[in-house]
Amino acid sequence: MTIALLTDHYELTMLRAALQDGTADRRCVFEVFARRLPTGRRYGVVAGTGRLMDLVRDFRFPEEEVAHLRERGVVDDETAAWLSSYRFRGDIDGYAEGELYFPGSPILTVSGTFAECVILETLVLSVLNHDCAIAAAAARMVTAARGRPVIEMGSRRTHEEAAVASARASYLAGFEYTSNLAAGYRYGIPTAGTAAHAFTLLHDDEPAAFASQVAALGKQTTLLVDTYDISQGIRNAIAVAGPELRAIRLDSGDLSVLAQQSRELLNSLGATDTKIIVSGDLDEHAIAALAAEPVDMYGAGTAVVVGSGAPTAGLVYKLVEVEGRPVVKRSENKATVGGRKTAIRRHKPTGTAIEEIVVSQGVPDHRLGDRLLQHSYVVAGEPVALPTLEESRAHLRACLISIPWEGLKLSAGDPAVPVTVVPAV
Amino acid sequence: MTIALLTDHYELTMLRAALQDGTADRRCVFEVFARRLPTGRRYGVVAGTGRLMDLVRDFRFPEEEVAHLRERGVVDDETAAWLSSYRFRGDIDGYAEGELYFPGSPILTVSGTFAECVILETLVLSVLNHDCAIAAAAARMVTAARGRPVIEMGSRRTHEEAAVASARASYLAGFEYTSNLAAGYRYGIPTAGTAAHAFTLLHDDEPAAFASQVAALGKQTTLLVDTYDISQGIRNAIAVAGPELRAIRLDSGDLSVLAQQSRELLNSLGATDTKIIVSGDLDEHAIAALAAEPVDMYGAGTAVVVGSGAPTAGLVYKLVEVEGRPVVKRSENKATVGGRKTAIRRHKPTGTAIEEIVVSQGVPDHRLGDRLLQHSYVVAGEPVALPTLEESRAHLRACLISIPWEGLKLSAGDPAVPVTVVPAV
Incomplete structure (x- = not known):
């Protein structure tokens, strides 16, 4: 339970100060993106958004938890009252689950008042940083297995609930089975053992x-x-x-x-x-090394649930727009661009992806073969129906076929698709 | 919820076959231990046992989950009936939370019928592999901080529930605060931000x-x-x-x-x-490099929640005894010893730990300065009162003082205390 407390203390102190000074209701846009991919990776995989939307829907502060925060001095009476009536009423847009991403891809955009958006930061990042890390590792294993089925059996090597999410993320990435019974129960994933x-x-x-x-x-x-x-x-x-x-x-x-x-x-x-x-x-790598051997199925455990060297995706949740004005932390990499982004992926007539164009406070020119990458997840607080896990799995399979062939190499290299971020005019 | 389904499929198929062939009631002993420490580490930290015991106490198969397993063909009617009335009635002994461990230390021993013990494997390992990994990384950071306080702020970089467990494990290891509000609520850990x-x-x-x-x-x-x-x-x-x-x-x-x-x-x-x-x-390492600078407090995020290079502790849950007879998988390392173990740690008169002695199916000679390392967690299905988190934290602090000084070095090296495993006579 306790979904709303899966939150960092500082989100509530910011909320408290913003409620007091009147800035809490400023219209804001927060963006989730990766500054870089983990070392050696050529793509990231969006995973966990389906799981996240269920959690956001249920993100409420029960009376007992509010009382606890009040007693501990984390919040004052005004903030406590605000939390008690909280539910997210803003908008969430983002890349589809199973979509690929690269440095600078705006994979999730959360818009609404500062107050209602800022308190989702930790939950959003926890879910996405974990699930994207597992899905990316799993997708590489599926590629390495060259059509032979892979079963996920790493539950014992990770936190008991992370195990269930890992089973889901690796199934999304193309694994055939999981050993985890809770994943079978919650998500209908085929289990084996x-x-x-x-x-x-x-x-x-x-x-x-x-x-x-x-x-x-x-x-x-x-x-x-x-x-x-x-x-x-x-x-x-x-x-x-x-x-x-x-x-x-x-x-x-x-x-x-x-x-x-x-x-x-x-x-x-x-x-x-x-x-x-x-x-x-x-x-x-071990799976790839067995390609020529008479093996019919692989079982992957530890490596997949710890992200095979990259246990977290390194995604950040940054405020990019306040009351329509782009904002950016100045001491960061100069390349960081504020403002709400719109993203398309450009393809050759053959279907091969060649570039991702991300435009701040505008819409990219739309040519034949371009694909809009963002979809609505939540509109004015109301969840939008999402693709099934099977559909997301098929989407990832198609995306992996669409990138240039060297993007699937296991060795280190540049991102498979370059991202151009165009600042607001 | 779904605690009992935080389990691998094969545990229930083994159960099913054992119920059918009559071996399910054989008295068994399972042992949790590490074959080796993660690369570069000189000690492990036992963490998560308190959390685990709460989960074991509540490990039941609700009707709806049993029906699901029956429908999916994971279990037959006999096994389904057995699961419906399951609760653990055996014994659990182990190292105290906050105790150090080394390769071969029997940190947890689960005894009872094969059936009642085998289905706890995944839950036991998930909790311990995660929490021990985080605590060991956190303990090294506390050492590196040389008395300056450290705050854990990595929730956003790990699965949302692993975040809460990470906050608990790093507090156990000597961190002063966490950013995670659920950890404050569930465990009374001081939060900050x-x-x-x-x-x-x-x-x-x-x-x-x-x-x-x-x-x-x-x-x-x-x-x-x-x-x-x-x-x-x-x-x-x-x-x-x-x-x-x-x-x-x-x-x-x-x-x-x-x-x-x-x-x-x-x-x-x-x-x-x-x-x-x-x-x-x-x-x-970054914390150690700041030792000479005018820093008053450190905030540690990603590195602690991903175990700083070792995201899982590599603990295994192995059957070591059946009906009083030691058993061991033959193709393993010859050093593996079957049988229920008893462990002591031997100390110099100054209090410095010099050796751990682990005896199969017997009790080590007890000398002045020896310390018995195992305590009862569960007796005949009944939980034993455990130390508080504060007490476990103090215990780890004392343990870290007791090991030879080179055991606290951050560089790679041998385990701080050698373990001698003595086979049954």
Whole structure:
């Protein structure tokens, strides 16, 4: 619960001072963007906006929480009264979930009074910084897997609720399954999983464990064969389940060598249709390195839930316009441009994206092949119906096809699509 | 809610097979430990156990969630019935929150039937892997700060609920404040914060913003002086608030140079008691580099909530004993030892820790200066009263004093205290 307290203290002290001095009602525009991509990345992936809109809709200050803030001296009586009647009545526009972004892309724009917008800062950034980081890492893994399915199994390596959001973000990015049951329950994402080493260790021997699993789950299951000796594990698996066994899983060792040996052994046992699933500290580079091996599915855990080296997207939430006037912090990078932005992505006739044009307080020239990147999320406080997670997933797939091919390389390089930000005239 | 679904699919398929084959009731012991510390680290910090015990107490499968699992085919009728009546009735023992750990330390031991223990795996690991990672990073920052207070302000850079847990873990590690209001509400942690650049930009000019803030919050506030020109910002701050101003904050630029210049300017304006707070991408190394500068408080954000290079603690939950018999996955590191462990830490008469002794299925010789490291968390399903967060915080402070001095170095090195694991006879 406590959605409204997922907020930084300073937002309420700013609110308090602004209510007192009369600036709280000034019309403001806040913008979410990244100054740069994480080291080595060529694109970012917008993720979490669907989750965020549910949270914004429910962002209210219950009586008990207001009383707590009042007692602790965080707010005074006037601010407490204001919070008690708060709901967001402004507008939110932004890039679609599953859209790509680059440095300077205005991925979310929140407009309304200063007061109603400023107190959403932390929630907006927490959701987007987390989910975008996971989705970008996951998208690279999907590219590296070259069409082979990937299952997300990293829940245990991240905060228990971040795990659910990670499952959602990696499914958006093209993963096929998650191990996380809450993600299945909340978002309808397909879940998968069969057994851990503990299940084998629990039994008197490996054949007993395999027999039990097959009896309970059928031959369309995956047997984990590396608890003791892998070759013997595979022989035991086929002896118990027969060549109709759906899959074996390898979770340790040199997966490249083991996948080859396992394939040969399975084939020699007649189990030519039995799949090989590999897991164990796989990131996009490890997945890419297994491209030539007889692997049928990848399990990715730690690397995806920690963003594979970039655990946060580095997005910021900046005030860019007050009462129609562009504002900008002067000590920043000179390139920062104030004002509400409108963004389009320009494409070649072939469909390849070539440039993103972001115009402050205006609208870019619209040519054939241009695509408007911003959509309404909330209008005058009312949520707009959003695409489904499946639709967002398809959108990302299409976006990744649209960027120049070198944008999909795993190596470090420039952003796949350059962004030109045009200041207000 | 949905605590019980913060679980991996395979835990329920293992449960299903074990219920069917009769092994579900075998008495088991699962152990949480780290095979290694993150690169560069000399100790780990146990954090999150208090939070975990609340979740374990409430770990139940509501009817609607069981129905969902049944419909999706994750469980059969027998397993569904078992889940509906589930509550943990076993024992949990472990290291105190705030205790240090090293590779091989059995930081948590969960005992009971296979069925009741196996389904806690993901929840246990999610909480501990996250909170331990944050606490370890935060503890290094506190060491680097050499007694100067540190405020945690990283909520926006991590998942919204991970933010609350991060605030708790960094307070445990010795931070003085957090920006996160939910952490104040749930855990009683002191919160702090005053204003962002947006507050200055909202106003017609900087003096107007400062005057508003001082009018609302008094002179015991912190003015953010780097929105435009820092020197002018400091002059404006003192002109508005007088030399009684509590503090200024610098959030950008070369903090080393700026802190010196700001101190000189403040002194020249008679504001010799006005503090200087610095923030902006500070990690333990950046904090250490500011040791000689006139800085009074540090704000740490991104680095602490992403574990400063180690976003997950790498803890595992392994079955180590079945019906009194030690078990171990053979293909692992030979050093892995099965069986329930008992751990002590041995100290010199001066109080310095010199060794941790971990004995499988036995009790270490107890000498003068030895300290038993494990305590009861849950006995036969009943939670044991835990230390308060303040007590755990004091415990960590004492533990950090007890390790050899080189254990506190920020550079890479061996674990501060060696662990000897003695197999069962």
